Amino acid sequence: MLGLAHWWSIPHSSKKPSRKLLVKADAHEDYNTAIPQAVRDNVLDQVWLLSFASLTVEARGLLGMLSFISPEDILPKMFQLNAFQVGLETEENSVLSLCEDEFELHEAMATLLKAALVEKETSLVSGTIVVSVHRLIQEAFIYNCKPEDRQAYFEAAVTVVYEAFPKQINAIARSACSDKNSPPEKALELRENFARSADPDLLEDYAVQLSNFGNLETAEGKLDAALKSFAKGEEMKLKMGTDAAISLGLTHIITGRALFEKGELGEAEARHKEAEKIFVQKFGKRAHFMAHLQYARGNLEVKRGNTNQGRKYYDESQDILKEEESTKFHILRSAIFYKIACLEIDG
Numbered sequence: 397m398l399g400l401a402h403w404w405s406i407p408h409s410s411k412k413p414s415r416k417l418l419v420k421a422d423a424h425e426d427y428n429t430a431i432p433q434a435v436r437d438n439v440l441d442q443v444w445l446l447s448f449a450s451l452t453v454e455a456r457g458l459l460g461m462l463s464f465i466s467p468e469d470i471l472p473k474m475f476q477l478n479a480f481q482v483g484l485e486t487e488e489n490s491v492l493s494l495c496e497d498e499f500e501l502h503e504a505m506a507t508l509l510k511a512a513l514v515e516k517e518t519s520l521v522s523g524t525i526v527v528s529v530h531r532l533i534q535e536a537f538i539y540n541c542k543p544e545d546r547q548a549y550f551e552a553a554v555t556v557v558y559e560a561f562p563k564q565i566n567a568i569a570r571s572a573c574s575d576k577n578s579p580p581e582k583a584l585e586l587r588e589n590f591a592r593s594a595d596p597d598l599l600e601d602y603a604v605q606l607s608n609f610g611n612l613e614t615a616e617g618k619l620d621a622a623l624k625s626f627a628k629g630e631e632m633k634l635k636m637g638t639d640a641a642i643s644l645g646l647t648h649i650i651t652g653r654a655l656f657e658k659g660e661l662g663e664a665e666a667r668h669k670e671a672e673k674i675f676v677q678k679f680g681k682r683a684h685f686m687a688h689l690q691y692a693r694g695n696l697e698v699k700r701g702n703t704n705q706g707r708k709y710y711d712e713s714q715d716i717l718k719e720e721e722s723t724k725f726h727i728l729r730s731a732i733f734y735k736i737a738c739l740e741i742d743g
Contacts, residue, residue, distance in 0.1 A: 447511050448537060454500050455507040457491040460541065460549025461556055462514065462527075463534040466608045469526045474560040475501055491552040531612065603632035603640065607647060614654045626651045645674035645685060649692060661696055668693055687716040691728060694735065703739055710736055 451459065462470065477495040494500055505527070508514040514529045538546060610625030630647050633640040652667035668689060675685045694709030710732050717726050 447513060448540060450511065452504065452507060454494050454504040455511075457494050457549070457552070458501070458504040459508055459513060459529070459537055460491065460545065461553040462508075462529045463537045464550050464553035465557060466605055467531050467534060468528045468608050468611075469604045470528060471524065471560075472501075472505060472527055475556055477556065477559055491548050492555060495552075495556065531615065603629045603636070603643065606632065607643075607650065610654070611650060614650070614657065617657075619654050619658050622654045623651065626654065641674055641678060642685070645671045645678075648674070649689060652692060656692070656696060656699070661700060664696055665693075668696070682716055682719065684716065684720060687713045687726075687728060690716070691732060694732075698735070698739070703742075707736065707739055 448456070448459075458475065461475065475495050476498060477492070494504060505514070509516060509527075513533055514527045516525065516527050518525060538549075541549065606625045606629030610622040610629065613619070613622035613625060626647055630644065630651070633644045633647060648667045648671035652664040652671070655661075655664035655667065671689050672686070675683050675689065679685065690709045690713040694706045694713065696706075697703075697709060698706035714729060714732050717729050
């Protein structure tokens with residue numbers, strides 16, 4: 397679905413005829429998940445390359461910076477810097493000049509949105525407008541950058557985050573910029589330092605960063621580390637009270653997912669029940685968040701061998717998504733169709 401979204405967007409954001417785009421991608425093999433590299437030489441990779449090639453220099457600069465920070469709940473205004481904040485660094489890093497021009501920054505963001513490389517949404521924690529970029533897009537863009545461009549994007553990202561949260565970046569992140577041989581893994585170090593050294597007064601930002609970092613750790617199979625991040629984030633959200641109720645419910649879901657991956661199904665189920673209490677109390681049994689919860693429950697029951705009950709949860713999740721006009725084509729529906737198809741094949 398991620399690849400399809402980008403493929404659909406390319407003719408709308410590129411001046412190249414659709415036939416030429418199709419011919420260029422036609423010769424490549426299907427996606428092979430067995431190849432152990434972040435971005436593979438396949439159709440999906442070619443779709444991304446075509447998307448990246450259609451970007452303006454400014455849009456590439458913005459995507460480059462976005463690729464080195466936490467992928468969710470990104471405040472667009474953090475990229476707006478004045479000449480004093482940017483200082484003399486623009487002489488060495490032209491990417492930062494984008495941050496001084498509000499119009500160019502707006503145009504660059506609009507280009508990324510049109511190309512389906514970023515998404516605009518309302519933060520579940522703060523209620524403000526934020527953008528997000530899929531982690532695979534971050535990896536694909538970084539992977540396909542020239543080393544000198546990659547370094548420039550990383551340095552610019554460090555400056556932007558430092559200016560936005562000066563108390564939350566320690567000396568390691570700044571010194572990493574001077575290391576011209578810094579690999580992309582430095583970005584992960586920056587995210588971790590940012591999340592774990594946050595100002596105590598910024599509980600909301602701290603909690604979001606911990607959840608994001610935990611999701612990244614879950615995706616990489618570092619389940620114990622993920623659970624520690626989720627636990628710390630949960631502690632922050634409990635201190636915030638009712639204002640963070642929705643975010644707390646989501647924490648129960650992502651914690652349940654990590655427990656599920658560890659095989660601790662009973663503990664995962666307990667987390668599902670806690671999430672249900674919050675969502676039902678706040679929105680009712682047919683709320684959008686319940687679709688995600690029922691999907692997680694379906695996975696758990698299938699894992700236990702209760703395929704009929706699992707199918708029931710999948711169907712309930714589908715029904716909830718179909719009730720809302722905005723979620724009829726939600727990516728979760730694709731995941732559910734896939735799981736149901738697997739059950740029918742195995743059955």
